[in-house]
Amino acid sequence: MTIVAMVLVSFGVFFLTAGAVGLIRFPDFYTRMHAAGKCDTLGSLLVLIGLACYEGLHLTSLKLLVIALFIFITSPTATHAMARAAKRNNVPWWTPDGEERRR
Amino acid sequence: MWYDFLLAISVLILLAAGLSLYRVVRGPSILDRVVGVNVIGTKTIAVIVLTGYLFERVEFFLDIAFVYALINFVGALALASYFERKGVDSRPVRRGAAP
Numbered sequence: 001m002t003i004v005a006m007v008l009v010s011f012g013v014f015f016l017t018a019g020a021v022g023l024i025r026f027p028d029f030y031t032r033m034h035a036a037g038k039c040d041t042l043g044s045l046l047v048l049i050g051l052a053c054y055e056g057l058h059l060t061s062l063k064l065l066v067i068a069l070f071i072f073i074t075s076p077t078a079t080h081a082m083a084r085a086a087k088r089n090n091v092p093w094w095t096p097d098g099e100e101r102r103r
Numbered sequence: 104m105w106y107d108f109l110l111a112i113s114v115l116i117l118l119a120a121g122l123s124l125y126r127v128v129r130g131p132s133i134l135d136r137v138v139g140v141n142v143i144g145t146k147t148i149a150v151i152v153l154t155g156y157l158f159e160r161v162e163f164f165l166d167i168a169f170v171y172a173l174i175n176f177v178g179a180l181a182l183a184s185y186f187e188r189k190g191v192d193s194r195p196v197r198r199g200a201a202p
Contacts, residue, residue, distance in 0.1 A: 006108060013115050016146060020122040023142060029135060032126070036138050040145045047112075047149045051156065054105075063165045064152070070172055071148065078141055078179035085187035086134050 001053060008050030015043035028094035029086055037079035044071050106157065113153045120146045132191050137182045144175035 022035025048068040052061040120143045127139035148168050155164025 002105065009108075009112055012149070013112055013119075016116055016149070017119045017122075019142065020119040020146075023123055023126050023139065029132060029138075032135065033138055036142045040142050044145050044149050047116075048152065051152060060161050060165065063162075063169075067148070067152070067165065067169055067172060070169070071145065074172070074176040075145060078176055078183070081180050081183035081187075082134055082138060082141075085183045086132075086191065088187055089191040091132060091134065091191060 001056065005050045005054035008046050008053060012043045012046030012048075012050060015039050015046060019043060029091050030083065030093055033079060033083055033086075037076060041071065041075040044068075044075075109153050109156050113150055113157070116146050116150050116153070120150075133186055134183075134191055137179065137186070141175065141179045144171070144178075148172050148175070 016039065019035050019039025022039060023032050026032045026035055045068050048064050048071070052064040052068070055061040055064065123139050123142045123146070125139075127136050127143070130136045130139060148171055151164055151168040151171060152161075155161040155168075158164070
């Protein structure tokens with residue numbers, strides 16, 4: 001069970017680091033939000049589920065799963081709210097020919 | 104071995120949070136900063152739970168992590184709603200340019 005927990009937590013840290021690198025490297029607000037929203041949700045979820053696997057069947061693992069469910073619901077909701085705020089305020093997006101396009 | 108593994112994982116997550124801090128410091132618009140703060144908060148939840156395992160007080164730290172997740176969610180929603188009504192200045196800031 002410890003091996004499974006270590007593998008899950010390592011994958012979670014990989015996804016968190018990939019999300020952070022995407023948040024730096026992407027050229028545009030919407031693509032940055034693409035990296036931040038999904039990679040962050042999946043990374044936190046994998047770390048918490050891995051720790052719950054290490055704990056076994058216990059009240060602590062139940063609390064960990066409740067936190068994971070909460071993050072699974074709320075993190076996409078926050079991302080959606082911020083993307084809607086950007087869309088309604090005409091934040092420009094990136095195009096390959098270098099000009100900023102608005103709508 | 105498990106202790107050292109969790110310590111290394113915590114340090115790696117904190118390094119990723121430091122990478123995200125770059126976007127908070129020089130994001131072109133205010134929403135980029137909000138996204139960076141939200142990402143750092145989500146990483147902090149994982150670090151709080153790992154700190155509980157390092158100190159062997161998991162029960163307390165799990166409650167702290169849950170409250171932190173709640174505050175992170177409410178703060179992100181409040182900031183998004185506020186800047187949706189107020190408006191976003193999305194032009195990139197040129198340093199050293201004449202105003």
